[in-house]
Each structure stands twice: as C-alpha cells, then as structure tokens.
Amino acid sequence: MSILNKALPALVTLACAQVFALTLALNVAAPSSAQATATRAPAHPSGFEAPPPRPTVAELTELKAQADAEPSDAKLRYDYAEALKRALRPKEAAREYLAATELDPTFYHAYHQLSVCTSDKGPLDEAISRLNHLKDERSKDLLLRVALSELYEKRAEYYLASKVLVEIIYLNAVPEKYLPKINNRVRYLQSKVKDMQALDKMAAGDATEDAGPAPLPEANLSRDLSISKVKEPRVMQGYGHATLLP
Numbered sequence: 001m002s003i004l005n006k007a008l009p010a011l012v013t014l015a016c017a018q019v020f021a022l023t024l025a026l027n028v029a030a031p032s033s034a035q036a037t038a039t040r041a042p043a044h045p046s047g048f049e050a051p052p053p054r055p056t057v058a059e060l061t062e063l064k065a066q067a068d069a070e071p072s073d074a075k076l077r078y079d080y081a082e083a084l085k086r087a088l089r090p091k092e093a094a095r096e097y098l099a100a101t102e103l104d105p106t107f108y109h110a111y112h113q114l115s116v117c118t119s120d121k122g123p124l125d126e127a128i129s130r131l132n133h134l135k136d137e138r139s140k141d142l143l144l145r146v147a148l149s150e151l152y153e154k155r156a157e158y159y160l161a162s163k164v165l166v167e168i169i170y171l172n173a174v175p176e177k178y179l180p181k182i183n184n185r186v187r188y189l190q191s192k193v194k195d196m197q198a199l200d201k202m203a204a205g206d207a208t209e210d211a212g213p214a215p216l217p218e219a220n221l222s223r224d225l226s227i228s229k230v231k232e233p234r235v236m237q238g239y240g241h242a243t244l245l246p
Contacts, residue, residue, distance in 0.1 A: 055083045067096075074104035081110070085117050094118035098127060105134050111147035115154040127151050135164075140173035153189065158196070162189035 055063070063083050067076040081096030097114040100107050111127055118124065131148040138144055145164045152161035165186050168174055174182050 052086055055087050059083065060087060072103060074100045074107050074110070077103060078107065078110050078113075081113065085113065090117040091120070094120065094123050098123045101127060101130060105130055106138075106141075106144070108143040108147040112150055115147075115150040119154065121155075124151055124155055128155070140168065140171055142168060142174055142178065149185070149189075158189045158192040162186045162193070165189075 060080075060083055063076075063080040067073070067080045070076050077096055077100040081093045081100060084090075084093035084096060094114055094117050097110045097117070100110040101114075104110075111131065114123060114127055128148065128151050131144060131151065135141075135144060135148065145168050148164050149161045152158070152164070162185075165182055169179070169182060169186075
C-alpha cells in the first residue's frame with residue numbers, strides 16, 4: 001500500500017500533463033514557424049507535450065527586465081506574457097500580449113493567446129480594432145482573419161466571427177488544405193448565432209421566423225455556406241470555441 005501511495009502523485013501528474021497537452025493540440029494554433037519553435041513545450045516520454053513549469057518570481061523579474069531592455073522586441077514581450085499566463089496572472093498576461101501586438105500588429109499568435117486568457121472588454125476591443133484596421137491592407141491574410149474571428153468569438157459576437165471568415169472564402173484566399181476546417185468553423189459559428197436567435201425569440205415570446213439581411217452575395221451560396229440567411233442577433237451572449245488550423 002505504501003508503494004501505491006508513493007506512485008499515485010506521479011500518476012496524477014502524468015494524467016494532468018496529458019490532458020494539458022491534448023488541449024494544446026486542439027487549439028487553433030497558427031503562429032509562424034519561428035514563433036511555434038520558440039513557444040513549443042518539451043516532448044513528454046509518453047508522446048504528449050509536457051506543460052511548462054510555473055515560473056518563479058525571479059524568472060518573471062528577469063523576463064520583464066529583458067522585455068523592458070528591448071522595448072521594440074515583440075517576441076520578448078510575448079515571452080513575458082507567456083510566463084505571466086503560466087504563473088496564473090491572466091490580467092497582466094493579457095496586457096503584455098496586447099503590448100506585443102502594438103509592437104508587431106502581425107503577431108497573430110499573441111491575439112490568439114489574448115483571446116484565451118481574458119474576457120475583459122477593453123483589451124479585446126483594442127485588439128479587434130487593431131486587426132480590423134490591418135485587415136483593410138491585408139484582406140487576404142488568413143491568419144489575420146482567424147485571429148480576428150477568435151476575438152469576436154470570445155466577445156460572443158458569433159455573427160461577426162463567422163462573417164470575417166466567409167469573406168475570405170469568397171476572396172478565394174483560403175488554401176485548399178484549410179478550406180474544410182474553415183467551412184466547419186463557419187457552420188459552427190452560424191449555429192451559435194441561430195441558437196441565440198432562438199433564445200431571443202423565446203424570451204420575447206416571438207415564434208415567428210425573421211429573414212435576416214444578406215451580408216454576402218446569394219450567388220456564393222453554392223459554396224455550401226449560409227451566412228446570408230443568418231440574422232445578426234440583437235443580444236450576444238455565451239462563449240464557444242472551435243478547432244481550426246493545425
């Protein structure tokens with residue numbers, strides 16, 4: 001019995017590591033190859049990736065000093081944000097992720113991590129505004145639109161989260177290997193819109209079916225997407241998340 005008692009904590013730790021790694025594998029991760037290499041956790045003997053250890057106060061202090069010493073380096077600011085997130089300080093982490101995007105507006109993985117660690121309106125609104133401004137110049141940038149969709153989704157603005165992806169499909173700017181996942185994500189987001197519409201009607205005692213405005217050309221519905229038939233809801237609520245790019 002004493003041997004089992006000694007082994008039990010190790011087994012629990014291994015199970016937690018596997019669950020954490022599986023969550024990471026299902027994320028919408030889409031950083032550049034350099035960013036992915038820099039943020040990848042060490043491999044676990046079981047084949048899963050082990051979660052990184054929680055940083056010490058000294059390590060956090062050192063990372064902050066490095067970021068402050070190179071105020072134009074978005075990667076150092078991002079690394080500090082990652083450490084804060086692992087230290088279970090999400091509000092501070094969100095502030096640093098946002099700072100990384102100020103230094104490099106195309107640091108799309110920082111937007112993704114921002115959407116993961118905070119629900120605060122301020123930083124989410126600022127990030128959305130930044131990406132919408134950048135979208136005017138980079139309308140066919142898939143990773144930009146994925147990041148923007150995630151931020152809208154975190155705000156429970158599912159109609160807009162799906163719309164920014166539908167638009168890039170109609171621009172024929174989605175690589176073929178990603179198109180099925182983008183389509184699936186759009187359908188998922190549209191289902192969330194319809195669910196909220198149904199809740200709105202139940203709350204208002206209205207059982208009628210309203211036809212929403214068509215934000216996109218009807219001719220494009222041959223792509224098996226139905227965003228033009230989805231009405232933008234009056235009230236956005238709830239939160240969902242879907243896997244996207246590998």
